[in-house]
Amino acid sequence: MPRATSVRPFSLYASLVVLALAGCANHSENEPVSQPLRKNPEFSYDASGVTHATLTAAEQQVNVGNERYVSLVFNGDYDSPLIRTRPGGTMAIRLDNRMDEITNLHFHGMQVSPLDTGDNIFRITRPHQVGEYNVKLPMAHSPGAYWYHSHFHGGSQRQVSAGIAGPILVDGMLDPFPELKGIKEQVLVLRNFQKTLTGKVASEIITSAPSIRTVNGQEVPTIDIKPGETQLWHFINIAANQYFRIRINGQTMQILSRDGNTVTRRVDDDEVLIGPSARFSVLVVGPPAGSYNIESGDADTGPAGDSYPAARLAILRSSGQPVATRQITSAYPPAEDFSKQAVNKTRQFVFQDSATDSSAFLINGTRFELDRVNTTVKLGDVEEWRLLNPSQELHQFHIHQVDFQVTEINGKPVQFSGYRDNVFIPATGSITVRIPFRDPVILGKFVYHCHILEHEDGGMMQAIQVVRPVNYEQAVKLEPLGGLYGENNQLCTYLRNTGQDPKTSSPLVPSAK
CATH class of the missing domain: 2.60.40.420 (Cupredoxins -  blue copper proteins)
Known part of the structure; x- marks a missing residue:
């Protein structure tokens, strides 16, 4: 992956606690006036x-x-x-x-x-x-x-x-907490857009190039709150590759949900690392009257990865008469701790950069092929997956249709507080997850991959099919032919019909006008 000129090693633990801080917002006369946060259509x-x-x-x-x-x-x-x-x-x-x-x-x-x-x-x-x-x-x-x-x-x-x-x-996240009924919710969509000299979207993405980081499409909007007021903020990272390490200067955030999964106990932090595709819903309490920076700290994804400079994303403006702070007093919704259960099958996946092709990214030594299935799972099973990363950069694991529980990071147990649908695998490290394949709604073919989309497009993705136990043996035999659900692969058919090889999955580009 292309590198910026200034590189700082990325560590799973150190990256979460090191942050370039600024004080309360100081606006110069030449600085554009911050506009109120817009609501999404x-x-x-x-x-x-x-x-x-x-x-x-x-x-x-x-x-x-x-x-x-x-x-x-x-x-x-x-x-x-x-x-x-x-x-x-x-x-x-x-x-x-x-x-x-x-x-x-x-x-x-x-x-x-x-x-x-x-x-x-x-x-x-x-x-x-x-x-x-x-x-x-x-x-x-x-x-x-x-x-x-x-x-x-x-x-x-x-x-x-x-x-x-x-x-x-x-909707429904606050239903278990009637004491929070009626609090204001803010949807904060995080993304970055690569700057170009042509005025058009870049045809090729260079991850470390200068970019515009936005919240709801705006640069440094103002979010209003009253002193003491409790609000629920949904941070949604829809960037292709970018990590956001969010901190509200001087404030602690209470994490209520990660990746659409309500936590099982109280979790507080002064910053949250939001990887590509991740979502954090947090409770924020209005500080004393004044303006406070909402910042994304500098981050680095490893010697072979990318570095992101710190930046101010938004301004929190606390004003008006103080109001009473709302606190959670109800019990958190329970969730099953899969670390205490026996598993039906254990698998290992190695997420690695190619040693010979800088544009290629691999899982277990192979690139994604549209017309085959790599993994077949029986409906009803709970599996343990060990995700290894020998690369000098982190990878962002995501699996479709199901949530999972992180049980170990670099071999050390993780205290249970809820489920995720994505997690980053540390550079030269490992993550262990347990995945319940229980709900019949997920029967079919889908994928797991690195959600750094440069890596996904480069081949760091595999297909999985969940089948009923009675169909398991037949489905395994059909893996090289696309599995039981190969007939749904319109993309593979399209690539063949347009003269492109579905095994190499050549990128499609816009036709010339």
């Missing part, structure tokens, strides 16, 4: 629980922060629409592709069907055609913050970086 559900939304993907001129670029965006705005749903609800999404390239949608972190018109990343919508998604959430679906984004292999990094991504909220 929103699609919400009707009385029957169905959210109808049209996402129109097109290349056009938009504001990215305080600058003007031609980019790929949804509905004419770099600040993509928020899709709001609820457990048991349905997202009826119409993807109107007005771009000159294929695209598709993945509903990140959601435990929904990966088949047919559901969360099927092997489907595509061709240029200037319309794709329909009908995603049904189980009644037991966890409330919280999620997101949607392009996920076709070879093009996800470029499209997500450009703007083909947006936030999702599943």
Whole structure:
């Protein structure tokens, strides 16, 4: 991966506690006036629980922060629409592709069907055609913050970086805590846009190049709060590759949810490291009257990775009459601790950079192939996966359709506080997770991969199929042919029909105008 000129070693532990701090916000006369945080355009559900939304993907001129670029965006705005749903609800999404390239949608972190018109990343919508998604959430679906984004292999990094991504909220996170009913919620969508000299989205992404970091499409917006007021903030990182290490100067955040999973006990921290695809929902209490910086600290993903300079992301403005602070007094929702259970199968996966090709990234020595399945799992099993990273840079593990429990980091036990759907594997380190493949809704074929999208597009992804035990032997035999669900692979068929090799998954680029 390309490197910046200034490099600092990244450590799993040191990176979480080292931060370049600034004091309360000091604004010079030449500094642009900070604008109030804008709310995302929103699609919400009707009385029957169905959210109808049209996402129109097109290349056009938009504001990215305080600058003007031609980019790929949804509905004419770099600040993509928020899709709001609820457990048991349905997202009826119409993807109107007005771009000159294929695209598709993945509903990140959601435990929904990966088949047919559901969360099927092997489907595509061709240029200037319309794709329909009908995603049904189980009644037991966890409330919280999620997101949607392009996920076709070879093009996800470029499209997500450009703007083909947006936030999702599943309502109900505060239901277990009636004492917090009615508090203000803020959706804070984090992303970065690579600066170019052409005024258009970059055709090739250089991760360490200068970029514009935005919150809801804005550069350094102002978020208002009253002294003592309790607010719920949803940080949603929809950047393709960027890590955000968030701190509110002088404030502690109470973490309520990670990756759409409510924690099982009180967790406080003065900063949160939010990797690509991660979401943190935190309780923030208004400080004494004044302005306070919300910052992203400098970070480095290792000697072979990328470094990100510290930056101010937003301003917290506390003003008005003080109000009473709301505190959690109810019990946290319980969750099953899988570290105390026997597992049905143990697997090991090595996430590694290629020694011979700087653009290639591997799992267990192989690059992703669209027309094969790498892992077959029996529905009902709980598996333990050991994720090894011999690379000199970290990797961001994510698996579709299911959540998991982190049980060890570098061989040391982790105290249980809830589930995740992504976690970074330290450079030259390891993570151990336990994954329950229990819900029949996940039957089908999906993927696990590094969510640094440069790495995913470079091949650090594999396909997994969850099958009923009675179909297990047959499914294993069909792995080299795409598994039991190979017929759903529209992307593989498209690449073959357009003369591209699905085994190398050559990136698709826009046609010349």
